[in-house]
Amino acid sequence: MKQLSKYILVCLFTIPGMFAQAQGVYKKITSYRAYYGWAKHAPQDWMILRHFVNDGKPYLLLVNPQTLETKIDEPGFYEIKPMSIDEARAFFKTTPYVKALQKAEKQSLSTQDAGIESGLPKQTGISLTADLCPSHKPLDKIIFTSIIAEFKKVEQPVPVALSVTGMWMRQHPQDLEWLKKLQDAHEIYITWINHSFNHRVSAKLPLKENFLLEAGTNINFEVLETEMAMLKNGLMPSVFFRFPGLVSDKELVYQITDFGLIPIGTDAWLAKGQQPQAGSIVLIHGNGNEPVGVNDFIKLLKSKTQSIAKKQWLLYDLRESVDEEFHGE
Numbered sequence: 001m002k003q004l005s006k007y008i009l010v011c012l013f014t015i016p017g018m019f020a021q022a023q024g025v026y027k028k029i030t031s032y033r034a035y036y037g038w039a040k041h042a043p044q045d046w047m048i049l050r051h052f053v054n055d056g057k058p059y060l061l062l063v064n065p066q067t068l069e070t071k072i073d074e075p076g077f078y079e080i081k082p083m084s085i086d087e088a089r090a091f092f093k094t095t096p097y098v099k100a101l102q103k104a105e106k107q108s109l110s111t112q113d114a115g116i117e118s119g120l121p122k123q124t125g126i127s128l129t130a131d132l133c134p135s136h137k138p139l140d141k142i143i144f145t146s147i148i149a150e151f152k153k154v155e156q157p158v159p160v161a162l163s164v165t166g167m168w169m170r171q172h173p174q175d176l177e178w179l180k181k182l183q184d185a186h187e188i189y190i191t192w193i194n195h196s197f198n199h200r201v202s203a204k205l206p207l208k209e210n211f212l213l214e215a216g217t218n219i220n221f222e223v224l225e226t227e228m229a230m231l232k233n234g235l236m237p238s239v240f241f242r243f244p245g246l247v248s249d250k251e252l253v254y255q256i257t258d259f260g261l262i263p264i265g266t267d268a269w270l271a272k273g274q275q276p277q278a279g280s281i282v283l284i285h286g287n288g289n290e291p292v293g294v295n296d297f298i299k300l301l302k303s304k305t306q307s308i309a310k311k312q313w314l315l316y317d318l319r320e321s322v323d324e325e326f327h328g329e
């Protein structure tokens with residue numbers, strides 16, 4: 001009886017937003033589409049990114065343009081003004097979210113590693129991003145058990161950003177469940193980055209015609225189908241996108257920002273020998289295909305044990321790393 005009343009208390013005093021990530025599994029999605037606008041609900045305005053129907057009920061995917069937090073909600077809670085993406089960007093132009101989109105577009109010319117590739121250098125620590133490209137190998141769980149162990153006393157949950165493909169979600173339901181359990185137990189907090197659905201790659205084609213630049217690529221499908229797969233698996237899509245192979249061109253960058261997504265590059269791909277600096281967005285692969293990068297990361301973590309204990313070296317939430325730069329401008 002005591003247990004039961006405790007359970008009821010916990011439920012009563014649970015703030016709904018706290019478990020935003022775990023709140024919804026949308027298994028019967030129809031008519032998922034890009035849909036932009038202003039969702040007004042005092043004291044916080046949200047920008048609308050998507051509209052979909054699940055089991056006959058309409059929902060919106062929303063972003064808080066001040067914090068880059070995303071959530072799913074019912075349209076009935078808001079006063080809604082539909083806009084084009086350009087109108088919505090103009091309306092929210094002073095916010096960190098729209099400024100981050102602009103910054104990513106300014107860094108759109110290079111074939112590799114376009115977009116935002118680091119946070120503020122004043123930060124002591126890094127943002128960890130791990131890519132889950134299609135793979136038949138199991139998830140590299142050591143990444144997660146290591147960060148949880150190292151940061152146990154200083155950061156809980158430990159923030160990590162995972163770039164996930166539709167194919168990986170399809171291939172690894174048990175690994176996905178394992179990650180979700182860590183998240184539900186507040187051991188880690190995952191920002192889910194869209195990494196395309198198919199992540200096609202050719203061993204022969206030059207970079208300019210490879211990955212998403214390969215002929216016949218359907219960008220609508222690659223972006224929206226991945227978001228739908230996230231929602232069906234109970235994951236909350238973020239406003240971030242990582243190009244497969246980090247390969248893009250100017251046109252592709254603008255296609256992605258037109259979906260309201262911020263391309264995220266890296267300035268420290270560990271397996272390529274790039275050394276992380278304060279504020280780096282570190283890239284490793286968590287899909288079992290890049291053991292060198294994972295080992296380098298574990299070594300890095302071990303070398304920082306003392307700084308971590310003194311809170312002089314931390315892992316940063318990617319949303320905050322990208323967002324912070326544009327506050328107070």
Ligand SMILES: [Zn+2]
Pocket residue numbers: 131132133195199243244245
């Ligand atoms: Zn990849």
